Amino acid sequence: MKKIITLAALFFTFISFAQVKVLETVPVEKLGKVNNNYIQKIGDEYTVYYTIVQSDDDSTLRKFSFKNIDNAYNSLYNIIMGGFTASPLYDIKLELPNNYIWLHYTGNVVPDKATVQFMVSGKERDAATNNVSEPFVKDQINKLFQK
DSSP: OHHHHHHHHHHHHHHHTOSOOOOOOOOEEEEEEETTEEEEEETTEEEEEEEBSOOSSSOOEEEEEEEOTTSHHHHHHHHHHHHHTOSSOOOEEEEOSSEEEEEEEEOOSSTTOOEEEEEEEESSTTOOOOEEBOOEEHHHHHHHTTO
8 A cells, every 4th residue: 555655646746847748739731822922820820921022121921810710711712702803803901900901903904814912011000011912813812722
């Protein structure tokens, strides 16, 4: 009986003073990718990384994030794709928790060659700068969103 109590005491001492603790992690999934642009999913949060066309510094990769509340990921995809079929093409303004995003559409004379660009600005007062992504055609948006 003494041996069982001693072993139990040693076991509990070992567990309570352990220096290494295993934490639960959430897997990072890289979804679709087009050139250097891609979408990353961590848990229920999606982050869109996009390359900007004009930059004064060396870093041209920017991002915006949102949680997939009420199927926001598919809603964003449907909004972007719906803009390609609008006649006439017009910009769509979206509000995310930390950003405003304009979906800027430009059409060409050739059918199915319309493009969309993300024009992103922060909601903070000092976020007067807009980041404009490279233009995407419909097939690139499908690939980016894995559709």
